[in-house]
Amino acid sequence: MQKVKPSLLRGFDQEYLPREQLQFDALVAIIRRNFERCGFLPLETPSAERREVLTSKGGAEKEIYALTRLAEADDDEAAAKGALRFDLTVPLARYVAMHERELAFPFRRYQIQRVWRGETPQARKGRFREFYQCDIDIIGRERLSTLAEAEIPSVIYSVFREMDIGEFRIRINNRKVLRGILESFRVPGDKAPEVLRWLDKHEKEERATILAGLRKEGVEAADALYDLIAAKGGLDAIARLPQNEALATGLEEAKQVIEAMRKFGVPDAAFAFDLGVVRGLDYYTGTIYETTLVQHPDVGSICSGGRYDDLASYFTDTRLPGVGISIGLTRLFAKLRDAGLLREPARTPAEVLVTAMDPKHLDRYIAIARSLREAGINTELYLEPAKLGKQLEYADRKGFRVALIAGETEFGKNVVQVKNLATKAAEECAPDRLVAHLKAVLQLKDS
Amino acid sequence: MQKVKPSLLRGFDQEYLPREQLQFDALVAIIRRNFERCGFLPLETPSAERREVLTSKGGAEKEIYALTRLAEADDDEAAAKGALRFDLTVPLARYVAMHERELAFPFRRYQIQRVWRGETPQARKGRFREFYQCDIDIIGRERLSTLAEAEIPSVIYSVFREMDIGEFRIRINNRKVLRGILESFRVPGDKAPEVLRWLDKHEKEERATILAGLRKEGVEAADALYDLIAAKGGLDAIARLPQNEALATGLEEAKQVIEAMRKFGVPDAAFAFDLGVVRGLDYYTGTIYETTLVQHPDVGSICSGGRYDDLASYFTDTRLPGVGISIGLTRLFAKLRDAGLLREPARTPAEVLVTAMDPKHLDRYIAIARSLREAGINTELYLEPAKLGKQLEYADRKGFRVALIAGETEFGKNVVQVKNLATKAAEECAPDRLVAHLKAVLQLKDS
Numbered sequence A, B: 001m002q003k004v005k006p007s008l009l010r011g012f013d014q015e016y017l018p019r020e021q022l023q024f025d026a027l028v029a030i031i032r033r034n035f036e037r038c039g040f041l042p043l044e045t046p047s048a049e050r051r052e053v054l055t056s057k058g059g060a061e062k063e064i065y066a067l068t069r070l071a072e073a074d075d076d077e078a079a080a081k082g083a084l085r086f087d088l089t090v091p092l093a094r095y096v097a098m099h100e101r102e103l104a105f106p107f108r109r110y111q112i113q114r115v116w117r118g119e120t121p122q123a124r125k126g127r128f129r130e131f132y133q134c135d136i137d138i139i140g141r142e143r144l145s146t147l148a149e150a151e152i153p154s155v156i157y158s159v160f161r162e163m164d165i166g167e168f169r170i171r172i173n174n175r176k177v178l179r180g181i182l183e184s185f186r187v188p189g190d191k192a193p194e195v196l197r198w199l200d201k202h203e204k205e206e207r208a209t210i211l212a213g214l215r216k217e218g219v220e221a222a223d224a225l226y227d228l229i230a231a232k233g234g235l236d237a238i239a240r241l242p243q244n245e246a247l248a249t250g251l252e253e254a255k256q257v258i259e260a261m262r263k264f265g266v267p268d269a270a271f272a273f274d275l276g277v278v279r280g281l282d283y284y285t286g287t288i289y290e291t292t293l294v295q296h297p298d299v300g301s302i303c304s305g306g307r308y309d310d311l312a313s314y315f316t317d318t319r320l321p322g323v324g325i326s327i328g329l330t331r332l333f334a335k336l337r338d339a340g341l342l343r344e345p346a347r348t349p350a351e352v353l354v355t356a357m358d359p360k361h362l363d364r365y366i367a368i369a370r371s372l373r374e375a376g377i378n379t380e381l382y383l384e385p386a387k388l389g390k391q392l393e394y395a396d397r398k399g400f401r402v403a404l405i406a407g408e409t410e411f412g413k414n415v416v417q418v419k420n421l422a423t424k425a426a427e428e429c430a431p432d433r434l435v436a437h438l439k440a441v442l443q444l445k446d447s
Helices: A018-037 A077-081 A089-098 A147-163 A175-184 A189-203 A207-216 A222-230 A235-239 A245-263 A329-338 A359-374 A388-398 A408-412 A431-441 B018-037 B077-081 B089-098 B147-163 B175-184 B189-203 B207-216 B222-230 B235-239 B245-263 B329-338 B359-374 B388-398 B408-412 B431-441
Strands: A048-050 A065-069 A082-084 A107-116 A130-139 A168-174 A271-273 A284-293 A303-308 A322-328 A352-354 A379-381 A402-405 A416-420 A426-429 B048-050 B065-069 B082-084 B107-116 B130-139 B168-174 B271-273 B284-293 B303-308 B322-328 B352-354 B379-381 B402-405 B416-420 B426-429
Touching (some): A018 A130, A018 A329, A048 A089, A089 A107, A089 A322, A175 A245, A189 A207, A235 A245, A245 A284, A245 B359, A322 A329, A352 A359, A359 A379, A359 A431, A359 B147, B018 B107, B018 B329, B048 B089, B147 B168, B147 B303, B175 B284, B359 B379, B359 B431, B388 B402, B402 B431
Parallel strands (some): B352 B402
Antiparallel strands (some): A284 A303, B065 B082, B107 B130, B168 B284, B284 B303
8 A cells, every 4th residue: 555654744743752742731731720820711712713803913914824625615614714823812802802791801811722823933943833822811991900910920930930940030121111212212103113123133133133123213323222122221220211201101110010029929039120121012012021041041032921002902992901921832842841841740641550461360450440540540451461571561661650460479369569660669569458559659649 | 993893713613701611621621531540641733734644544635624825935834735634533643653663552642632624514513613522542553452442431431420411321333243234234345334334324314315325335125224223223133133254253342342341330321232333434343432412312422433453554554453432522512501411610710809999908918819829729819999899790700709808897807708609608717717718618629
């Protein structure tokens, strides 16, 4: 038979071996648990949306994947008008506008789903065409307290602390501060979005490239502006600048947010005000966030977001101010793996393997496996006739923590051998004490 | 500003309000927990695969969604050669063939992901174009014990029992039995796949339609064959048939599987041998499964699958026999919701709302929320300045179980009011006993 080569599409190639998938799932579980702990409700939206919904904000067309049918088909709206979402913010805006009357505001939602972007994939940089985003947003109706801007980083702090990925820093800045700075540099309001997009690249692009970009936008003191941003100054750097109203408002807001962040439990070592945080997106209006690994600055921002004044202006007249942040999990995972920062998952589906040494006793093996499962212990029974050595080899490959072994001798003494696969030590245990014994060995809580 | 109407694409429209999403997630959690309890490892594969991989088995082209770019783009392999998966079995076959040397066999994996099919959407029948499948498979290399065919339904039994969705029945049949029956009806081997596809429709299509189909395939005693299948006979019905080798082998296999199913813990009331189970797919070779809700037969099969002899013959020469089953969760959820069979989730992200009655005490409200979160209690703090009544209305709408209320009077007495939002009863509690008190009220285990 003519074979098809089993392989993946470039950029759609983040697929893990079982052990990696367990590590990935452990990160998802941490993210989900911390999001829920802070009262965020889960949301999932369809992968494909109307093209006009996705492109409503403009600027995203060139990265969007549209749907089509492989064979011709009549009456397929998705193929005629649909495309895959490129982020989780546009679907959130569409969802909130659609369900405005059914939602309670402030609406707090989290969303952990894949998005698709036709960027040039670069595995080394962790850039893929299909990847997970993990978003939280707090959406108010007509108004939203700046307290929300302080709570968001406290959620992120608890996530990364529990992930145990080394020292990290939530770097914050404020768009009003940046507007005030642009004002003092006499950048006209309509040039501000483009100027901010250039400044946002200061960590990735050469100084000369950015300066040329700034000058093209008509910034006269491009050098001074660049140097101010690239110096990554703190609150004190703002105080030394020529003052104006936007700057004063921004500074006041930043101070309030920082004070509240501390109350929400973010320690000073885990965050910093940083003028170098700019964010490319036009629609941020207040606090903006980026998060970096202190020991691995090359990884770039692992979690970014900010405050915006109107989420869904393209869909509804209701003003929906909000604040949100997003973890690019596929990229973060690739980077943590490359940097050796992934932990072994605390509990894997592969805890206990019941070996089947002697087919004569199959019923007893099944009964043991069943009793362990009923007690909440993740248990597999080796189903194939095979030598014990082969069964134990399988246990090692799959990463079981314990193997149970019993044959004529053991059943004659009414015991089962419990073999710890890490230490290779074996001890005997009576069948009726097995559940308690294994729970102790595996450090499981009673359920 | 010109608004875009926020709406969804036909068939890509299964999106839930927060309470429904919580119910959906609760089902996913049950499925995942039971799959892991039986030693299945998690797997996720990319949404898009090479078209040649997806179409390798043939027959699926007409339902497949391909990818294209909304704007023109160079060098995009996914747009040129990619399409969305229509099931989780083909990606599994591709994955196992690709990673054969890195996997331990028997390879047990579970996969809970979305698939996309260009079928005509019918919300009433629970048929959508984007939906979740939840699959488990056990894949052997070169051989696989029939015990695996008995273990699979035991996993499914534990899933549906925990879902608490009323009486259900795992109906099994055996493809060797069906082959034996076709043989006794003198159906030539090459006609068998088409004849089985017709018989598979006996619950959905008119008798006359099926009979016409069978006759077109050259079945002489079409009436007798139809009646035999439609009568849904048990093992005893097979014994009354003219015997042949395939039938005898199939019957023996079915008896073994049934005996082992009982040992794996499936009670007799939860399963039945049923000649009416046929399954349309050609590649099944042993036990086949369908699962129905006894009180809601109109819902159709909520979980189907079977034993196959070679998973990945299109990708590798290694023979990979396996057995698998799939829950169509999006459809099941729609049906359970329509039938009123969904439970309230036991624990929601919205457990405790800390109200903020008096802005003067904001720091204390933040401190309370923080201490509850640190103790593992899902807690939200009301961040907006608003009257207490409005805050409690929000708590009711979002479905919180408890609201904490405190102002000048309470803080003066060093207590907090704990209001049970279901019973409306309120009691006072000292701040330092709050965690223990709330854990008791919410019936949370210590973590």
